[in-house]
Amino acid sequence: MSLSEANQDYLKAIYKLRAHGTVTTQALADRLKVAPPSATAMIKKLAALQLVTHTPYYGVQLTQTGEKIALEIIRHHRLVETYLTEVLGLGWDQAHIEAERWEHILSEEVEARMDAALGSPTRDPHGAAIPTLNGEIAVDDWTRLSEVSGGENLIVRRVSDENAELLGHLREIGLVPGAHVAVQRAVGAEGTLHLEIEGQAHVFGIAPARFVYVETLDETL
Amino acid sequence: MSLSEANQDYLKAIYKLRAHGTVTTQALADRLKVAPPSATAMIKKLAALQLVTHTPYYGVQLTQTGEKIALEIIRHHRLVETYLTEVLGLGWDQAHIEAERWEHILSEEVEARMDAALGSPTRDPHGAAIPTLNGEIAVDDWTRLSEVSGGENLIVRRVSDENAELLGHLREIGLVPGAHVAVQRAVGAEGTLHLEIEGQAHVFGIAPARFVYVETLDETL
DNA sequence: CATTGAATTTAGTTGCGGCTAATTTCTTTT
DNA sequence: AAAAGAAATTAGCCGCAACTAAATTCAATG
Ligand SMILES: [Mn+2]
Ligand SMILES: [Mn+2]
Ligand SMILES: [Mn+2]
Ligand SMILES: [Mn+2]
Numbered sequence: 041m042s043l044s045e046a047n048q049d050y051l052k053a054i055y056k057l058r059a060h061g062t063v064t065t066q067a068l069a070d071r072l073k074v075a076p077p078s079a080t081a082m083i084k085k086l087a088a089l090q091l092v093t094h095t096p097y098y099g100v101q102l103t104q105t106g107e108k109i110a111l112e113i114i115r116h117h118r119l120v121e122t123y124l125t126e127v128l129g130l131g132w133d134q135a136h137i138e139a140e141r142w143e144h145i146l147s148e149e150v151e152a153r154m155d156a157a158l159g160s161p162t163r164d165p166h167g168a169a170i171p172t173l174n175g176e177i178a179v180d181d182w183t184r185l186s187e188v189s190g191g192e193n194l195i196v197r198r199v200s201d202e203n204a205e206l207l208g209h210l211r212e213i214g215l216v217p218g219a220h221v222a223v224q225r226a227v228g229a230e231g232t233l234h235l236e237i238e239g240q241a242h243v244f245g246i247a248p249a250r251f252v253y254v255e256t257l258d259e260t261l
Numbered sequence: 262m263s264l265s266e267a268n269q270d271y272l273k274a275i276y277k278l279r280a281h282g283t284v285t286t287q288a289l290a291d292r293l294k295v296a297p298p299s300a301t302a303m304i305k306k307l308a309a310l311q312l313v314t315h316t317p318y319y320g321v322q323l324t325q326t327g328e329k330i331a332l333e334i335i336r337h338h339r340l341v342e343t344y345l346t347e348v349l350g351l352g353w354d355q356a357h358i359e360a361e362r363w364e365h366i367l368s369e370e371v372e373a374r375m376d377a378a379l380g381s382p383t384r385d386p387h388g389a390a391i392p393t394l395n396g397e398i399a400v401d402d403w404t405r406l407s408e409v410s411g412g413e414n415l416i417v418r419r420v421s422d423e424n425a426e427l428l429g430h431l432r433e434i435g436l437v438p439g440a441h442v443a444v445q446r447a448v449g450a451e452g453t454l455h456l457e458i459e460g461q462a463h464v465f466g467i468a469p470a471r472f473v474y475v476e477t478l479d480e481t482l
Numbered sequence: 483c484a485t486t487g488a489a490t491t492t493a494g495t496t497g498c499g500g501c502t503a504a505t506t507t508c509t510t511t512t
Numbered sequence: 513a514a515a516a517g518a519a520a521t522t523a524g525c526c527g528c529a530a531c532t533a534a535a536t537t538c539a540a541t542g
Contacts, residue, residue, distance in 0.1 A: 046529060065490060078530055080491055085528090097490055097537060128374040141366045147359060153349040267499060286520055299500055301521055306498090318507060318520055 045144045048113050050082050051091060054102055055110035062099030111171040116143040116151060118164035118171075121201075123154045125165045132165055132211055133204040166207065167198030167217035167253070183256065185233070186249035190225040193257040200251035214238055215252055266365045269334050271303050272312060273364075275323055276331035283320035332392040337364040337372060339385035339392075342422075344375045346386045353386055353432055354425040387428065388419030388438035388474070404477065406454070407470035411446040414478040421472035435459055436473055 043051075053071045057063045069079040087094040091106035102110060120142045124135040146154075155161075162170055162178070169178040182197045196219040199210050210216065214237045224234035224241075231246040264272075274292045278284045290300040308315040312327035323331060341363040345356040367375075376382075383391055383399070390399040403418045417440040420431050431437065435458045445455035445462075452467040 044528075066488095074529085075531060076490065077492080077532085081529075124371070128371065128378065130370065130374065134370060138368060138371060145362045145366060149351065149355060150345070150349065150359060153351065157349065265498075287518095295499085296501060297520065298502085298522080302499075 043109065046082065047086065047089075047091075048109070048144055050079075050086060051102065051106055051110040052113050052117075054092065054100060055107065055114065058102065062095075062101060064099050068100070108175045111175040111177060113143050114177075115171040115173070115175075116146045118168055119151060119154050119158070119161075120146060121164045121166075122158055122161050122170070126158060131208065132201070133208045135165070136201050136204060136207065163217070165217075166201050167196070168201065180253065182253035184250050185221075185244075185252035185254050186246050188223050188226060188233075188254070188256075190223050192223045194221045194223065194254040195219070195257055196221060196252060197255050198253040200253075202251065206248055206251060210248075210252065213242060214240065215244075220257075221254065264330065267303065268307065268310075268312075269330070269365055271300075271307060272323065272327055272331040273334050273338075275313060275321060276328060276335065279323065283316075283322060285320050289321070329396045332396040332398060334364050335398075336392040336394070336396075337367045339389055340372060340375050340379070340382075341367060342385045343379055343382050343391070347379060352429065353422070354429045356386070357422050357425060357428065384438070386438075387422050388417070389422065401474065403474035405471050406442075406465075406473035406475050407467050409444050409447060409454075409475070409477075411444050413444045415442045415444065415475040416440070416478055417442060417473060418476050419474040421474075423472065427469055427472060431469075431473065434463055435461065436465075441478075442475065 049072060050068070053068055054063050057067050057071060060067070065076050065079045065083065068083070069076045072079070083092060083094050083100050086092045086106065087100075090103055091109065092100045092102055094100050117139045120139040121132075121135045124130040124138055125132060130138065164170055169180065171177040180198065185194070185196075188194065196215055196217055198217060199207065199215065201207055215221070219238055221238075222236040224236060226233050226246075233244045233246065233249055235242045235244050270293060271289070274289055275284050278288050278292060281288070286297050286300045286304065289304070290297045293300070304313065304315050304321050307313045307327065308321075311324055312330065313321045313323055315321050338360045341360040342353075342356045345351040345359055346353060351359065385391055390401065392398040401419065406415070406417075409415065417436055417438055419438060420428065420436065422428055436442070440459055442459075443457040445457060447454050447467075454465045454467065454470055456463045456465050
């Protein structure tokens with residue numbers, strides 16, 4: 041009993057939306073760019089397969105089995121992303137688009153070979169944790185760059201890969217995992233952050249800063 | 262207008278069957294393991310897309326466009342096969358099975374990167390020609406090992422990848438592209454060939470020998 | 483507590499790529 | 513030249529995953 045590509049994409053989407061509480065039909069439909077009735081129909085199929093539990097009119101939740109499968113697909117995605125950037129030299133955004141397809145057809149054998157070739161990485165190129173073969177995944181408690189107040193010394197840990205365009209831009213200006221960032225000041229009224237990225241001054245908007253996760257080194261600049 | 266995986270597999274199958282003359286519905290159905298009416302239905306769709314010409318009750322032929330697409334898929338397949346064996350170390354049979362899926366999702370970008378990483382190979386691991394980006398492919402005029410009479414000195418050029426099990430066995434006994442083979446004698450009645458593969462004596466059946474293509478070095482052993 | 487509006491589900495349709503059963507067409511045999 | 517047989521096509525169906533339009537349910541508001 042192997043799952044269709046659609047099945048897998050739904051499970052992955054539910055997993056990613058799960059942080060905001062129970063996953064609503066609408067949130068799922070929005071994320072997958074399908075009409076709400078399509079999401080309802082798929083939810084019922086997944087519930088029949090015992091991969092999710094569905095409380096009609098309230099929302100959907102992954103079962104243990106469902107979560108395990110979601111994590112397996114995410115592992116595939118992130119390993120492929122890492123492989124495509126590290127070994128074949130693709131750009132982050134390109135690698136993400138490719139991985140969206142490859143994640144569904146990667147065999148366990150090739151997964152293992154890629155993992156070995158990369159030295160069993162624990163993070164993908166943009167800092168997201170790669171689940172283990174057993175379906176374990178690191179939980180990060182990093183801060184969003186949009187939440188800092190000014191004066192901090194930070195290190196970038198992860199940038200969200202939801203937006204391909206943003207991803208490309210972040211890489212260009214060096215806002216990548218490992219980069220050191222000093223926050224000069226946050227101008228709330230203007231919605232801007234005055235940053236120093238690896239010594240380079242930059243003015244950055246609050247909106248995209250929501251997608252950059254940082255760790256605070258110290259607050260005494 | 263991009264073609265579905267099924268569309269692509271049909272075009273590839275028609276291309277591979279084309280050598281035996283016009284491609285019949287049955288041959289196509291057999292190869293793709295579908296029922297004849299399924300093949301008829303798909304043939305009509307491909308004809309509507311001008312990728313094949315269909316003469317009802319007689320058979321189907323690729324158009325220029327159709328052949329070009331078939332060759333592109335075959336290029337993908339053989340590049341991936343080569344990449345998986347050379348770079349990731351998969352076995353031939355495993356690589357072939359994987360390539361059957363990868364061929365449909367390989368982007369031009371990744372295709373180019375793999376091609377470069379491999380040094381633009383012209384042959385896949387089992388000796389089949391890799392079509393160029395422009396859709397050109399080398400025409401081989403090699404002999405089947407089943408056609409030799411005895412006494413020849415041969416060099417293996419290609420082994421067919423139609424049968425995964427056979428492919429694995431051939432590799433084991435060293436009947437691979439580049440191997441030197443001396444034919445001691447062919448016993449027609451028994452359907453056996455007495456070979457020396459790189460110095461090692463082997464008795465080989467005529468049936469599998471049909472899938473091994475050789476070049477004759479000389480006939481004066 | 484009745485009303486209203488948004489979210490969700492149900493009902494019914496579509497395209498794709500399979501299938502079986504029935505029919506048609508071509509070829510071979512008598 | 514008719515009949516038989518094999519191959520191909522047509523007719524009608526199914527599961528999947530999408531869609532729109534209509535009905536239902538829940539929550540918020542007056
Ligand atoms: Mn990603
Ligand atoms: Mn995907
Ligand atoms: Mn092959
Ligand atoms: Mn294929």
